[in-house]
Amino acid sequence: MYRLIKALSFVCILLFADFAEAQVCTGNFGQPLINQTFGQGNNTDNWYGPLAQYAPGATTFTTFMGPPGPNPSALAPNQSGLVKTPATPGNPYPIYWQPHADHTGDTNGLMLLIDGIATKTVFFEQKMDDLCPNTLLRLSIWVLNTNSATANAQPPNMILKVIDPNGNLLGNASTGNVTADGRWHQYTLDFSNGNNSTVTLQLINDTQTNSGNDFALDDITVQACGPAITPYFNLNNSSLNMCEGNTNSFTVNANILPEYTNPVYQWQENKGNGWVDITGLTTKQATINFSNQPAGTYQYRLITAINGNIDKVNCRAVSDPITVTVNPLPVARAENFGPFCNGSTIQLFASGGTSYLWSGPNGYNSTAQNPTIINATKAMEGEYTVQVTANGCTSPASIQVLVHDPIIITTNIQTATICEGKSIQLAASGGTEYLWQPATGLSDPQSPDPVASPTETTTYTVRVTNNGCSETAQITVHVNKNAKADAGVDQKIVNGQKITLNGKVSDDVTYLWTPSDYLDDPTKLNPVASPPHDITYTLQATSNLGCSSSSDEVNITVYPKVVIPNTFSPNGDNVNDTWNIPATASFHNPVVKIMNRYGNLVYQSTGPYKPWDGKMNGKDLPPAVYYYSVYLNEDFQTYTGWLMLVR
Structure with missing residues (x-):
């Protein structure tokens, strides 16, 4: 018997489904006549109720669990409640009650959460009033399987059913199994309400178990099939953009398919405060006066209905809006x-x-x-x-x-020549501030007329400023060097030697050595000198450019020729009785040493030389060959050799 009943039920469902599918809308389904959203929650509460407060016209045949909600925080079979998310705080079965926002993604939007049972019963009704008779309608619901896929629970399955006030069936359809994929699923049923202005939606549980069968409902809507209305502006535009201050009007029109029999029309406008009829605009094509509208967004739509029904909200077709955007003038x-x-x-x-x-x-x-x-x-x-x-x-x-007049700089000179050590006045005009660079050799680099005393040829750049603007000019000061003479370092020679003087002078000078004694040519810069005695030469340099002259001296020290005898006879005959070196008299601290053939020192003279008398410690030394070393000063090498003492 159960199998027979189940088979008959399946046949009935197919028949009703075929009935529903036979209702074909040749226009389109317009704005929702009924929109059950189950209301809006807040940031604090978890459960909401009563149902009538949040969902007018809705009735649940389950046990409704209003605030503060069930304890523990989960539903038992055949219970329901309004929540913001199936995963309510304290839920002991998180694998079955997954977190999710309502169908629109609003975290505070409410949904009706239901724990289904195995019995095929009506668990929810939504009454729909004020419908226009003999209209093809579309019922739409959104369903969420609240279980996770890992729970492997029986999915919910339900039948959408619409009846008239006498309980007569107007249409039905099955959702089939609602997949546990964490998404909202939409199901629809198209039906005709016949002569009825009131119908009732019934949702019937069609899952044969209590295990699983957990789901949420949201956004139940009813739409009427009416003409497809495509409004447009002139030039077939669906939107217009204008600027503040626009003085033009525009035309609105619409394509309507199919038209109502004996249709009437009404254009509406929404300036942000809801839709308002535009007085006098009751034709399909109309002209809208739109001059000097403030910045903002303006929407327009066309309503059409059979004559006599235009004021019946559920008996007319409404187009989607077309938009006029008035852009503000830019703040330039x-x-x-x-x-x-x-x-x-x-x-x-x-x-x-x-x-x-x-x-x-x-x-x-x-x-x-x-x-x-x-x-x-x-x-x-x-x-x-x-x-x-x-x-x-x-x-x-x-x-x-504004562009300032160009700065015109005037200088007292462009170029000048001075001798080394001299100065010259520089001057510039044409501004209020001055800066000379480089500052080297200037008395005041910020003065318009500084005194310049450069030591080298220098180009001075002056920056002249007036009203914050600057220009530059240049003055070059050439510096002629004073005559410079350099006679070189002092030198020493031995009598009879020659030496070249190492004179140097600066450019462009005339020079002369004085005295000219013992010089091969005193007009040469490097003459050869052969003085027989000490002498001082002066190099005189005279500038050919009229600058200062200069002189410098060099001292030539002339040492006597060194002659060292190699024999003497200290025998008391007053002839060659001492060993004497006459040249030592010209040196301050000569050192003379005499050694015997064994290297023993037998005589030494330090300081002014004392000739050797052939004795050692007052006793005569025997005739023999002796060896000497003679140190005169750092300019001479030490003389060494032998001498013969004869008696």
């Missing part, structure tokens, strides 16, 4: 940071838009937002205007550009 700004200096770069700035068009003196134009104009001249002075555009709307802004 133009500026610069002048005045500008002659030859500098003029920088203009603009803001307030997305594109820019500049114009100015001498036919100037630019599309840059912040254009630059190089090499500013007085001719570039004047008013510059920029057209600033944003969202197709344009506003102008203007700015004055």
Whole structure:
């Protein structure tokens, strides 16, 4: 018997499904006549109720668990409740009650959470009133399987059923198994309400178990099939963009398929406060006066119905809106940071838009937002205007550009020549501030007329400033060097030797050595000198450019010729009785040493030389060959050799 009943039920479902599918909408389904969203929650509560407060017209035949909700925080079979998410705090079965927002993604939007049972019963009804008779309607519901896929629980399955006030069936359809994929699923049923203005939606549980069968409902809507209305503006546009200050009107029209029999029309406008009929606009094509509207968004739609039904909300077709956007005029700004200096770069700035068009003196134009104009001249002075555009709307802004007169610098000289050690007055005019560079040799580098005393030829650059603008000029001061003489370092020679003087002078001078004694040519810079005695030579240099002369001296020390005898006879005959070296008298601290053939020191004289008398410690030394070393000073090498003592 159970199998027979189940088979008959299946056949009935197929028949009703075929009935529903036979209802074909030749236009389209318009705005929802009924929209059951189950209301809005808040940021604190978890459970909400009663149901009638949040879902007018809805009735649940389950046990409704209003606030504060079930304890523990989960539903038992055949219980329901309004929640923001199936995963309510404290839920002991998280694998069965997954977190999810309502169908629209609103974290505070409510849904009806249901724990289904195995018995095929009506668990939910939604009454729908004020429908237009003899209308093809579409019922839509959204269903969420609240279990996770890992729970492997029996999915919910339900039948959508619509009845008239007498309980007669108007249409039904099965959802089939609602997949546990964490997504909302939409199910629809198309039906005709016949002569009924009131119908009732019934949701029937069709899952044969209590295990699993957990789901949520949201956004139950009913839409009427009516003509497909495609409104448009003139030129077949679906939207218009205008600017503040617009003085034009526009035409609205619509394509309608199929038309109602004996149709009437009404255009509506929404300026942000809801839809309002536009007085007098009751034709399919109409002209809307739209001059000087403030910035904002304006929507227009067409309503059509059979004559006599235009005021019945559920008996008319409503188009989607078409939009007019009035864009504000951009707040155009133009500026610069002048005045500008002659030859500098003029920088203009603009803001307030997305594109820019500049114009100015001498036919100037630019599309840059912040254009630059190089090499500013007085001719570039004047008013510059920029057209600033944003969202197709344009506003102008203007700015004055000032260019200072060029600075004209006057200097007292451009070039001058001075002798080394002398000074010269520099002077510049044409501004209010001055800066000379380099500062080397200047009395005051910030003075308009400093005194310059350079030691080398120098080009001075003066920066002259007036009204923040600067120009430069140059003065070159050539420095002629004073005559410089360098006679070289003092030198020493032995009598009879020659030496070349190492004279040096600066450029462009005349020179002469004095005295000319013992010089081969006193007019040569490096003459050869052969003095027989000590002498001082002076190199005199005279500038050929009229600058100072100079002189320098060099001392030549002439040592006597060193002669060392190799024999003497200290026998008391007053002839060659001592060993004497006459040249030692010209040296301050000569050191003379005499050794015997064994290397023993037998005589030494340190300081003024004392001739050797052939004795050692007052006793005569025997005739023999002796060996000497003679040190005169650092200019001479030590003399060594032998001598013969004869008796």
